[in-house]
Amino acid sequence: MRRRNFIMLMGGTAATWPLAARAQMQRKMARIGYLGAGIRTASPNPRDAFLQGLRDLGYVEGQNFVLVDRYAEGQQERLPELAAELVRLEVDIIVAPTSGSAKAARDATRTIPIVMAASGDPVGLGLVAGLARPGGNVTGPSMMNAEIIGKRMQLLKEVVPGLARVAVLANSINPIHTLFWRETEPAARELGLELQPVEARVPDEFGAAFAAATRGKAGALIAFDDALTYNYRARVVALAAASRMPALYGYREFPDEGGLMSYGANMASHYRHAAGYVDKILRGAKPGDIPVEQPTKFDLIVNLKVAKALGLELSPSLLARADEVIE
Secondary structure (H helix, E strand, O other): OOHHHHHHHHHHHHHHHHHHHHHHHHHHOEEEEEEEOOOOOOOOOHHHHHHHHHHHOOOOEOOOEEEEEEEOOOOHHHHHHHHHHHHHOOOOEEEOOOHHHHHHHHHHOOOOOEEOOOEOOOOOOOOOOOOOOOOOOEEOOEOOHHHHHHHHHHHHHHHOOOOOEEEEEEOOOOOHHHHHHHHHHHHHHHHOOEEEEEEOOOHHHHHHHHHHHHHOOOOEEEEOOOHHHHHOHHHHHHHHHHOOOOEEEOOOHHHHHOOOEEEEOOHHHHHHHHHHHHHHHHOOOOHHHOOOOOOOOOEEEEEHHHHHHOOOOOOHHHHHHOOEEEO
16 A cells, blocks of 8 residues: 555544544443433423433433433324434434323334333233234233223222212323223223213313213212323313212322312332333333233322311221322
């Protein structure tokens, strides 16, 4: 090789090496996609619990990972387009916390790993082949909500004397609600309860849903877990109070907001736990080999002040079983 060409080659290599090094460093920084079904400004935002879980594992945003987040703002129908956008942005992993966002992400990619945080029934939705060995590219903790619907119905009947008809607040756009309904019907039959479905797909429909429940003479209401209901829980709780409708929810944030009671797994804990799945995958584990874990504890939260306002006398047995009584 001629000396001049050699010098030019070395000079070109020296000039481009820093760019190559920077590119390699950038590749080492994980790009974590987050596909939220709710509102970006929600408070508390479950995403914060997930980020805390990452910090507990030594991750520092901007140093070894960047978060690329997209939110449907409570509009479930937007999830597919947002999932496709994350795929185009070539994120390394997608955190899809809800059943709807997990399904949208799975429909958008079969190669990018997907971590759930609060899916109700991943097997029933076809997201995983099985809990022990999910297969494919989806894994994460499950809230197992579909399996506790019966228990929620029992609690309502215990709390409301002479309960005969229960309104069920659902969102037909949320894919998990079809599975929830399948669990609710046999539980209601066993308890001798009649069901009245009422629907809210957008915030403006909550008022009509409670009005329909009142016209139908429902004695209580159960709200299926949903990002829309969660993010507008203040409105839902206010409508329940105005309608004098005893209502049971899945998340403890509802009694904190003034709802009667909730029964379900701790959502913040699940989001923190999802960070552990992300860590394992970024370290080389295959999502299809990581078992889907189910919660072992469900919390019963009771707002005693609301019960008194509704004229409900809660039994000492129920209060003793409650994990927390808000007075």
